[in-house]
Amino acid sequence: MAVPVAFFAVFFAYPVVAIVGRGLKADGVWQFGRFGEVLTRPDILDVLWFTFWQALASTALTLLIALPGAYVFARFDFPGKQLLRAIVTVPFVLPTVVVGTAFLALLGRGGFLDELWGVRLDTTVWSILLAHVFFNYAVVVRTVGGLWSQLDPRQEEAARVLGAGRFAAWRRVTLPALAPAVAAAALMVFLFTFTSFGVVQILGGPGFSTLEVEIYRQTAQLLALPTAAVLTLVQFAAVGSILAVHAWTVRRRETALKLVDPAQTARRPRGAGQWALLGGVLLTVLVLILLPLAVLVERSLDLPGGHGLDYYRALGSAEANSGTFLVAPLEAVWNSLRYALVATAIALVVGGLAAAALTRRAGRLVRGFDALLMLPLGVSAVTVGFGFLITLDKPPLDLRTSWILVPLAQALVGVPFVVRIMLPVLRAVDGRLREAAAVLGASPLRAWREVDLPLVRRALLVAAGFAFAVSLGEFGATVFIARPDNPTLPVAVARLLGRSGDLNYGQAMALSTILMLVCAVSLLLLERIRTDRSGEF
Amino acid sequence: MSTTKKITVTAVAAALGVTALAGCGSSDDSASGSAGTKGAGSKTVTLVSHDSFNVSKGVLKEFTRETGYTVKVLKSGDAGTALNQEILTKGSPRGDVFFGVDNTLLSRALDNALFTPYAAKGLDQVAADVQLDAGKHRVTPVDTGDICVNYDKKYFADKKLAPPKSFEDLAKPAYKNLLVTENAATSSPGLGFLLGTVATYGEDGYQDYWKKLKSNGVKVVDGWEQAYNEEFSGSAGGRKAKADRPLVVSYASSPPVEVLYADPQPKTAPTGVATGTCFRQIEFAGLLGGAKNEAGGKALLDFLIGKKFQEDMPLNMFVSPVTKGAKVPDLFTEFGATVDKPSTVAPDTIAENREQWVQSWSSLVVK
Numbered sequence A: 001m002a003v004p005v006a007f008f009a010v011f012f013a014y015p016v017v018a019i020v021g022r023g024l025k026a027d028g029v030w031q032f033g034r035f036g037e038v039l040t041r042p043d044i045l046d047v048l049w050f051t052f053w054q055a056l057a058s059t060a061l062t063l064l065i066a067l068p069g070a071y072v073f074a075r076f077d078f079p080g081k082q083l084l085r086a087i088v089t090v091p092f093v094l095p096t097v098v099v100g101t102a103f104l105a106l107l108g109r110g111g112f113l114d115e116l117w118g119v120r121l122d123t124t125v126w127s128i129l130l131a132h133v134f135f136n137y138a139v140v141v142r143t144v145g146g147l148w149s150q151l152d153p154r155q156e157e158a159a160r161v162l163g164a165g166r167f168a169a170w171r172r173v174t175l176p177a178l179a180p181a182v183a184a185a186a187l188m189v190f191l192f193t194f195t196s197f198g199v200v201q202i203l204g205g206p207g208f209s210t211l212e213v214e215i216y217r218q219t220a221q222l223l224a225l226p227t228a229a230v231l232t233l234v235q236f237a238a239v240g241s242i243l244a245v246h247a248w249t250v251r252r253r254e255t256a257l258k259l260v261d262p263a264q265t266a267r268r269p270r271g272a273g274q275w276a277l278l279g280g281v282l283l284t285v286l287v288l289i290l291l292p293l294a295v296l297v298e299r300s301l302d303l304p305g306g307h308g309l310d311y312y313r314a315l316g317s318a319e320a321n322s323g324t325f326l327v328a329p330l331e332a333v334w335n336s337l338r339y340a341l342v343a344t345a346i347a348l349v350v351g352g353l354a355a356a357a358l359t360r361r362a363g364r365l366v367r368g369f370d371a372l373l374m375l376p377l378g379v380s381a382v383t384v385g386f387g388f389l390i391t392l393d394k395p396p397l398d399l400r401t402s403w404i405l406v407p408l409a410q411a412l413v414g415v416p417f418v419v420r421i422m423l424p425v426l427r428a429v430d431g432r433l434r435e436a437a438a439v440l441g442a443s444p445l446r447a448w449r450e451v452d453l454p455l456v457r458r459a460l461l462v463a464a465g466f467a468f469a470v471s472l473g474e475f476g477a478t479v480f481i482a483r484p485d486n487p488t489l490p491v492a493v494a495r496l497l498g499r500s501g502d503l504n505y506g507q508a509m510a511l512s513t514i515l516m517l518v519c520a521v522s523l524l525l526l527e528r529i530r531t532d533r534s535g536e537f
Numbered sequence B: 001m002s003t004t005k006k007i008t009v010t011a012v013a014a015a016l017g018v019t020a021l022a023g024c025g026s027s028d029d030s031a032s033g034s035a036g037t038k039g040a041g042s043k044t045v046t047l048v049s050h051d052s053f054n055v056s057k058g059v060l061k062e063f064t065r066e067t068g069y070t071v072k073v074l075k076s077g078d079a080g081t082a083l084n085q086e087i088l089t090k091g092s093p094r095g096d097v098f099f100g101v102d103n104t105l106l107s108r109a110l111d112n113a114l115f116t117p118y119a120a121k122g123l124d125q126v127a128a129d130v131q132l133d134a135g136k137h138r139v140t141p142v143d144t145g146d147i148c149v150n151y152d153k154k155y156f157a158d159k160k161l162a163p164p165k166s167f168e169d170l171a172k173p174a175y176k177n178l179l180v181t182e183n184a185a186t187s188s189p190g191l192g193f194l195l196g197t198v199a200t201y202g203e204d205g206y207q208d209y210w211k212k213l214k215s216n217g218v219k220v221v222d223g224w225e226q227a228y229n230e231e232f233s234g235s236a237g238g239r240k241a242k243a244d245r246p247l248v249v250s251y252a253s254s255p256p257v258e259v260l261y262a263d264p265q266p267k268t269a270p271t272g273v274a275t276g277t278c279f280r281q282i283e284f285a286g287l288l289g290g291a292k293n294e295a296g297g298k299a300l301l302d303f304l305i306g307k308k309f310q311e312d313m314p315l316n317m318f319v320s321p322v323t324k325g326a327k328v329p330d331l332f333t334e335f336g337a338t339v340d341k342p343s344t345v346a347p348d349t350i351a352e353n354r355e356q357w358v359q360s361w362s363s364l365v366v367k
Helices: A002-022 A035-039 A041-076 A082-094 A095-105 A112-117 A125-148 A153-162 A166-194 A196-206 A211-221 A225-253 A270-300 A310-315 A331-360 A364-376 A379-393 A405-428 A431-439 A444-473 A489-497 A502-536 B002-024 B027-038 B055-069 B081-088 B107-113 B153-158 B188-215 B222-232 B236-242 B253-261 B296-303 B307-317 B328-334 B347-366
Strands: B044-049 B070-075 B097-102 B139-151 B179-183 B219-221 B247-251 B271-288
Touching: A002 A153, A002 A225, A002 A331, A002 A364, A002 A379, A002 A405, A035 A041, A035 A225, A035 B097, A035 B247, A041 A082, A041 A166, A041 A211, A041 A270, A041 B153, A082 A125, A082 A270, A082 A444, A082 A502, A095 A112, A095 A125, A095 A196, A095 A270, A095 A489, A095 A502, A095 B222, A112 B188, A112 B296, A125 A166, A125 A196, A125 A270, A125 A405, A125 A444, A153 A166, A153 B139, A166 A225, A166 A364, A166 A405, A196 A211, A196 B107, A196 B347, A211 A225, A211 A379, A211 B081, A225 A364, A270 B070, A310 A502, A310 B002, A331 A364, A331 A405, A331 A444, A331 A489, A331 A502, A364 A405, A379 B081, A405 A444, A431 A444, A489 A502, A502 B236, B027 B107, B044 B081, B044 B296, B055 B296, B055 B307, B081 B097, B097 B296, B107 B347, B139 B153, B139 B188, B139 B296, B139 B307, B179 B188, B179 B222, B188 B222, B188 B247, B188 B271, B188 B347, B219 B222, B222 B236, B253 B328, B271 B296, B296 B307, B307 B328
Parallel strands: B044 B070, B044 B097, B179 B219, B179 B247
Antiparallel strands: B097 B271, B139 B247, B139 B271
């Protein structure tokens, strides 16, 4: 418990409080009147309203589209399932600059829809909503599907044997078991879309602005710290209350579940209905996720005189980029992997300890901490980044130009995932197993190793995968602190996109494609590791 | 492909490393441990700048050879963000020299007393009209660049239409729905273009001009990347994105960039510059107050306006030198535009009115 608390105090609470304090204090006196001033401005009220309703709409749409996917991935066995599961997670970690570009190509002028039906969705709210589904599909499939695949289908079968209809059995048996995971997924999607930054900025144009975008503008561009501080606190309060409500609903529904090896629960689809469902999900994935990704690949190969690998070759040399980088862009791949690795380690340690503490001693205070751990997701990257700048500036913690700052910032975003994914599974472990082990003479550590670990190993790997993936794709905080001699992949992509010329644009697309591949390969690898050891269950 | 193999190997190593690192469980130690490696030693001088800063490696080596100092570059966001970060860390700066504050933001830096005055050696060789702080030497001018409307040559040739030359032209019916510009609130070329119209039509007339532009179908997007690479039909990115706006607010130096980064390089630039629509940006550098290596910082400022660096800038940052006698590369003169009479607004006037201009512009054009 001490490690996560210290981590969050130093690398989150302190910087954020400092930067907010800077905005709300004048000559050492708090200026709370600034709340009234800022929150009555019509432009700010517009921002608040838009932030709220687009997040609600995005969450509903994502659940609608992704829940069938979660079911299919959990219960059906079909060729290429592992690959596909890795692929649907890729968008989640792609930098928004890249996704924005891909979506414009699909939904904008001359895009897919435009050519087929003359429909253009850029600068409408639809492109924002669809991009949010694209990004968050994996959140639902992984969080809900992960638990779904471990639910024993025989429980539902038993209910049906006892006379319950198909729907009633599902509603009475599976749904209650699934509810915490669905709520957790919905909460995450709502959080991400409530705090959406890049998607809104690129696809929405200047007409739409979320709270997060506004905080960025006020802080980074206008240096209007008072306005930014007020908005940061508003976002904080909003996110805090969502989390509180969520914690309450989840607690009411928590039950110890009988978890089984997912390999036993999935089988080939049977009957026309199941095949149709599988087909529908595959089609959705194809149109919504593979198509935008394919556009990126296509553009990375699209040379002036045909198709080829020239842009990829150019990535390998620093000369071809005469000064855009001090190193060849390809080195960004290695930088990113290194950073993401350290960030994952930090996130697993901090998040794992926190989750374990939350399961064991679930007092009121500790439960409050549960919600606090989620707050980094609801605080804008620019607030954290600027907070780092003004707080971590004195020895022994003058980290402002140190490489560790990047993984630290990435880990802040990774920890909530680790906690979210670990908690439902840890809590669902039947405490009596542990007690039985203790009675039989096992030490607490041994009991944990022999009882908890085998049951949660899969969740741990999924958590690691997620932390790794979000670290790879993290852009907002990294862009403020990444050093020029070792840019991360997303930063390199953004820098290349920031310059004109064929070669730069092509290289940006090529690098995005590589980032996509790195993510897919890493995620696929994690799935493999899991399969190799699943025999131990 | 060997890259894939490399990636797979790295990913395996990564996965293994996670477990190893997670095992030791005290990653925070390495954090404080590496804090000492900041390289604040007197032999290193740190230059803080924006993302667009670029320099050839050889040029920095030359500096090291001449002075014994090694340059470390810290890039932090776009020009406005980088400056704001410096203001926030005032007194305890991350570096010694800041490069990249332009005339639109100059007063913000000066009002916050960010810099220690220093008259760089060789300043007498720098054009007088860019020395906006000549009396006090808090900042040193390093380069100039012009924000101008660019046009897609092919589009205008195909339509047998003369490309626009001036602000006045842009509001004419012949150019309806052709122009895309950036949000003046969030993008520096967007702000430059707005300031250009203020300089041309005055504080009383610019709003009327923008009303005309709006009814003539000007499109506003948030940033330069999107305007140039997604909306402008003349750029490499735009052609791929099937962009349909042949006019964009960009830089006078954009056409040479289109040539330099094309393979094979074309005989003429695919884009041109409407030279009557230009606003001049002047970029400055200054010695940061509280710099750890003041001597090194001063040497670096001298170097920035020296010929070596000045002649290296055009093809790295696509800006023009300010030092007399600094040679501009052929590519730049051949494909770039010479702007005779760019608009300017005094930094003090900009400081006083920027917020208000941008706000009335936003409510007029964006909403």
